[in-house]
Amino acid sequence: MDRPEVRDLVYFVAVAEHRHFGRAAEKLGIAQPPLSRAISRLERRMGVRLFERTSRRVDLTPAGEVFLRESSRVLDALDGAVSRTQRAARPRRLILAAPAGTDVGLLAEVLAAYRREAQAVHVEVLFTTEQGAAVRAGNADAAFMCSSDDLDALDSADLLDETPVALLPAAHPLAARTALTLPDLEADARYRAQPPPVGHDELLDRVALGELVVLTGASAARRLGASVVAVPVQGVPANRIVLAWPHNSRSDALAGFVATARAVAGAVRAG
Structure with missing residues (x-):
């Protein structure tokens, strides 16, 4: 045929x-x-x-x-x-997709370390809730993602494991607990195992207004206001932060960035 x-x-x-x-x-x-x-x-x-x-x-x-x-x-x-291909004809740079509005601690460390490398190129950060789609569409060279995200057609490197936490309204009956279990959360009709595809600020607003109870990574707890509480959840596997890029990429600049990200994450784990 x-x-x-x-x-x-x-x-x-x-x-x-x-x-x-x-x-x-x-x-x-x-x-x-x-x-x-x-x-x-x-x-x-x-x-x-x-x-x-x-x-x-x-x-x-x-x-x-x-x-x-x-x-x-x-x-x-x-x-x-x-x-x-079109970007390859332009001055050398990398476009990195990152979750909109989330904690940028690891991202900032990786960028700072990469910029000190002799062969570093300019890096632009694209904040989006659709990091994987941005890479697959060619709008980004790599993305910070979670291991639970859609990694189809992408290669990835494991960086850090995040402790799972539940985001609750401060007035929630479970907000004063030191730890929770999945059955505790599933008893609440507002509970969602996966955050909706919105920015971090909107996510926190929905939780604060009592519309949502959600399971997420501990890095999200670093930007909470007084209206939202993060409580560790027991019995749930840690969510892994990964760096993802197009399958079989041959970009030297991207390879250097991936190596730096792995080194920084390794130092964080060791420390």
């Missing part, structure tokens, strides 16, 4: 997202008949039906669901490759 072209994937994803040939054609800026013919030709070449078509609706077949996931990954990887 001939390999599908990038245009085939773009056409397929547009129809899959809109579930309508007319709307997909409008988004793509082409007429509907050529789009319909292109999808039919793709199905014939692959030997599988990707869509179930009716007079009212277009739905993905099970094979189409799989092809949508794989096509999206290919297109995302292509976009990332273009972005990284």
